[in-house]
Amino acid sequence: MSSGSQTTPPTCRRLCPSPSSSHASPSGSHTWESEEEERESRSESPWIPSLALVTYRRTRGGNTTNVTWSTILQHVVRDLVKALKEYGCDSLYFQGLLNAQVARIVAVPFDLKHLFKCLHSKTAYVRWKASWKELLRDPLPSLLEDPATAADLNADEVTLKHLLGEGEWATAAKQAAKIPRPILEKITKLAEKVFLEMKLTxxxxxxxxxxxxxxxxxxxxxxxxxxxxx
Structure with a gap:
């Protein structure tokens, strides 16, 4: 989709609460305010666009975690594309802008692929996706050895399809609801790593x-x- 085709942020989707399990992070690390709430609370200061795509909230009793997924904001993609075009991938300004966005988010494979597709030509995107897939093979054995990342929230063993968001894991809502947060953080970091290490043509x-x-x-x-x- 084009960076200028949307003038208002996409609506958020609310997912059903998922039971807490050994795969859920501690309550203190699972709390963020939504992007719109942050904007309102900081209305008097300049707002820095954020890619807060997946948010987690514990219920009052702490027995369940509500997971919210929202589509990527178009102005964020537009800003990154503009910075890449004007300053180049090797620019410290662009790299800092990209890292500032990616380092603070919990993203799903669906949105990572959308973001980096916008930052690549068609040929370069194919190379990026193939390199990302190869890089994701390396941490899979260690993920399977860790009780916190060995299975999804359906108690099924994590596979490469989970990490890539392919097959039955192709939908963003399912990725957000059922893939443990530590796994999403890992694949996000590797997606950025592959992009920065590629020589864009x-x-x-x-x-x-x-x-x-x-x-x-x-x-x-x-x-x-x-x-x-x-």
Whole structure:
């Protein structure tokens, strides 16, 4: 989907509460405010877009965990695509922006694939997905040895299809509701790692055609200019 096709954030989907189990994280680590609530509470200060796609809330008695999944916000993707186009993948500004988004979220494979598809050409995305799949094979044995990550919340053994969001695990709602949070955090980190280690191919900009934008900070302009010269 295009970055500009949506002018308002997508609606959130509320999933049914899932029973607590040995796979659920402690109560203290499972509490976030939703993105909209954070925006309202910080209305007087600049708002930094967030990819808080999966949120967890313990019920008052602590016996169940409510899981909420919402689709990725389009303006977040748009900002990342714009930064990638203007400053390049090797730019510290772009890498910092990407890390700031990814490091603070619990994302599902469905949304990770959507995000990185927007940041790649068709050919590069195929390479990214194949590399991600290979990289996910490595931690699978250790995940199966850890009681907290060995099974999904249906008590079925975790497989590569869980990690990739394929087959019966292709839907985002099921990924959010049934895949333990530590697994989602792991696959998110590896998705970013593969992206940053890939050498993106595409047309380069000739340095004589690069000019500082009217509101562009000088250090970012120098960064773009240096990347073009190199």
């Amino acid at each position: 595409g047309p380069t900009q000739y340095y004589l055609d690069i000019f500082q934008g009217p509101s562009e900070p000088y250090h970012l302009f120098i960064e773009r200019l240096t990347a073009a010269v190199e």
